[in-house]
Amino acid sequence: MSNTTTLLAWRNIWRHPRRTLLTITAMVFADILLVFMLGLQFGQYRMMIDNSLRVFTGQMQVQASGYLDEPHMYRTIPEADPLAGRIRKNTGLDAASVRAYGFALVSSDTRTLGAQVSGVDPQHEPLVSSIPGLVKQGRYLQGRSDNELVVGSILARNLNVRPGDELTLLGNGRDGSIAATVAPVVGIFESGNHDLDRQMLSMPIDAFREMFSMGDEAHSIVIGGKRDRADRIAAGIRAVLPADKELVLLSWEKLLPGLKQAIQADFTSAWFMYLVLIVLVAFGVLNTLLMSVLERTHEFGILLALGVRHGRLGRMIITESALLALTGLLLGMLAGGLLAWYFLVNGFTYPGMEAMGERFNIPSVLHPEVSLRSLLPGPLAVFIATLLASLYPIWHMRKLRPIEALQTF
């Protein structure tokens, strides 16, 4: 029975090939747009996350538990260097770098400002942070224990220093003692992140430890690498963390909660636009379906007179729209996927992106994502909206009487 219904429905929709094709085209175009836009959006989010993380945060960090909420200097990772070594060995990933943070009054000849001092491992830092590649004047740090500084561009401007000048740092060590040093500026970085450029200077980790009485400790071990391998890397790190829970592994979502929220907010507002598009397509389909039902009133009258029940008529109409929608879904996913895939392979760029990429040491081409989560939701939503649209004509037909119907032409 249902085979007959399907066959009837299939034949019915092709009785007006042009109209059907137009309807399907509308769906396909909406699908293409949704698939491509979603893919582009996911690609953009990934780029946003990667760009934010690669500046300084890294993909994940090992920290002493509680340090994230209250970054007290004495909440440290003991024996940080051997631990970082074990992490590198166990994950096979070189991008693991120890860091320590402190606060200091930074004084040039003319000005004194408060600033964040980060102690970094010059050898591994370039693997987890893009700052070493963003030194615009001078050079990056070299030896682990060299007493030298790399300063954020805005901070350097505010202090009125250039590479070669000396800065005096005065702060408090891990044990509360006075931490002080005089060190030359060897480079000035411009990360594009306003906060870092304005507030941060870096010095080699061992020089930092000497100044801040940190022994062999650090405040975080920053992990870089590709995010799609994050789970495996995290497992590899957890395996070498001491079991006493004093140390925690934090994902980027924990480290930069604002980034995730920004993405969610953007995604929500984008979906509202998509919803409008889907509703527009649904009304277009509704129009076609309603027309095709109304013009067949006489024909339905004959079917009813022959003993076909209303239920079966309804099923036929819904099958018609399901077939229509399914064709749209498949073609739409195919076409949208192909388009997104083309740009995935060839890259998508818009004017100005290249200059920006060069300036901030980030990729200048966008690669849309092609995955189930970018391919499916849009076309599926159009599909469901089409099915919902067919309910109105069915409801309209439910009380059709054979005699009256037969009198309609």
Add this chain to the structure above:
Amino acid sequence: MRKKSFLLLVVLLFTRQPAADSAIDARAIIREAIDYYRGLSSYSEMTMTIHRPDWERTLSVQAWSSGSKKTLVRVTAPPRDAGNATLVLDDNKVWSFAPRINRVIRIPSSMMSQSWMGSDFSNKDISRTDEIVDQYEHRLVRIDDQEGHKVYVIESIPHEEAAIVWGKEISHIRDDHVELQHQFLDQDMQTVKTLDTLDIQKMGGRLFAVQQRMNMQEKVDEWTEFRVLTLDFDRDIPDYLFTLSNLRNPRE
């Protein structure tokens, strides 16, 4: 008619008087407490203990003060920190000297509320100038009785244009000018930290709060305590002590 206006004047005088009185009183009490605390000049030796949940350290400190603005504080022990010194010449004129790098650094006013030598006292707290007298509006909230003493509870709110981080300070000052408690509240009127006097003794010829502890409100088990070991008032302190060159190269 004339009698009536005279009466009105009398009424006005009497109704206005108490309010004006308490305003003058509160400010005067604060002023006297600071003068009492600082004397014309003073010299003291103290220990400062910084307590944290997992560690504690004690510094030995010498301090000189002159008038209501000038203060010099020098760390004498432990050896690692010895020689570090802070010179205060005015409310926002503070310099710090670090012997390890042999440099004098002017503390910018934006850093005045930062911790002093890692303690719970800020650079501002250490200077203990009489800034509060003129930069704040004072109000006597109530008078408590404590062991036969009157204790004035005074609320001080910074003037609109004053560059003060606090929303309000509340001082408990005994009628013999000894301050028993000093509370610091933020702009939302939440207590941030409280300075409690733990011990009062006769020293340097006057009753003095010889043991005071700064407690951080939100952080249990974090405090900094000053204990006065010797104290001498109104001794002749030469002016050269309060100079940048003496900060760098102590002459004593």
